[in-house]
Amino acid sequence: MSVMTAPLKLEDLEDRSFDPFMVEKLSHGSTADPYPTIHAAMAKGPVHKGAYRDLFDAVPDVQMAGLNHYVVLGYDLIQQVLLDPQTFTNREAFEHNLGRSFGHTVTVMDGEEHARFRRIFQRAFLPQVVAKWGETVVDPVVDRLMGAFIQRGEADLVADFTHHYPFQVIYRQLELEPEQAPIFHKLAIAQLLSSIGAPQGQEASRKLGDFFAGLLTLRRAQPGSDLVSHLATVEVDGERLPDDVLIAFLRQLMNAGGDTTYRGTSVLLTGLLTHPDQLAAVAADRSLIPQAIDEALRWEGPVASTWRHAARDVTLAGVDIPQGAIVNVVLASANRDPAKFPDPDRFDIFRDRSVRPLPFATGPHVCIGQHLAKVEMTRALNAVLDRLPNLRLDPDKPAPDIVGHILRVPEHIHVRFDPA
Amino acid sequence: MKQWMCLNCGWAYDEAVGDPSAGIAPGTRWEDIPDTWRCPDCGAAKSEFDMVEV
Ligand code: HEM
């Protein structure tokens, strides 16, 4: 029996007509601009009883319903919560939602266990490692996508570009067969439905898990230089990563790494295109790209909020929070805290940078993929600036509008440029 | 170039920049940072850092 040549099976959902993308849209929140609400709540104080979603028109989150929720707003208090992992833990906050979708991933771990596995994964995503992927993995994807529209002189940079490239980067890292990509993407979104109780969620998680188990067997039999081979064979203190932890991480990638980067890049392009002077400055001086990315993710961080569990009774800003409560940390409020970022709603790549924005959170669970995300966004922006001369918003189409209060994104970025 | 890097999150210490928000002035050598100092990005201890080629 040849393990190497066995085709990897990726099974579609039983119900072929089920559209997870539609359901996904609903769960991202409908409030167009959450910032006036966030500012108003912040002005009343940094801690409120209730969930972040309750500030808007709540979408039912059946696994979370009935839990004791508190919202934490503002930079200082959010930093305090996220840097105190003994008091504010992850497992209880995530095991019933994200943990059901992905399994035993780093997000649902705490303490020593988290630190041990986290270091192994982070090592595969350190800046000096991901820098190499810019050329080998990201550029080919970006070039192919842009090649399809540079002759047109007009494009929707979301539909034609940002909505695809971070996912295709992941497909390349997994060395996924191109014809499997649509089912893979569908399952990756469908698995999230576990958190709203849809049965297709568990079905998708199982099917992705079977697929990844097969992939691990394949890569262990014949390791290459790819990411999965590395993770499947890496040893720390003489031990390999357990399959359940590794498979859960791979399940999480599309969501944690694909969806976020698609949104982040869309926001970056929106910020620059709606501020043509800043776009021109970056086009002329590419050393401004890192600060443009930082500002875009501060201004419209794709992950507006996250959660922790109070492991003990604790008082925050004078509000007593009982043990067992869920603490909803609104990263979007830290990044628009007027005490840290003057005129916080303004997009300004030249603003003072002495306070670090928190779009990737902070503390032990800070984003593992932040260095990769920056490499991807840098490559994407450079390609846009190099290959779409005289780039500007299309005056005949609606301007990009960033919407949603959970994961924010513009639905379209209609542009014109000089065709190649 | 070699740099001290946090292995929990990938944050690199740049002596020229220091870590002013934690009272570490620009130009402070790595050896002179107190052991109580923590990674500004993830809160890991100074002992979590390693010298890496970047
Ligand atoms: C602009 C793009 C991205 C944004 C805004 C973002 C944001 C975040 C945030 C806010 C967290 C922390 C959540 C919490 O502590 O509750 C996080 C964690 C994480 N991110 Fe990202 N992320 C991005 C890209 C990526 C990429 C490209 C990857 C791919 C490797 C990735 C993988 C992860 C993982 C595995 C975690 C969990 C870390 C842990 O719990 O220890 N992210 N991300």
Ligand SMILES: [Zn+2]
């Ligand atoms: Zn760190």
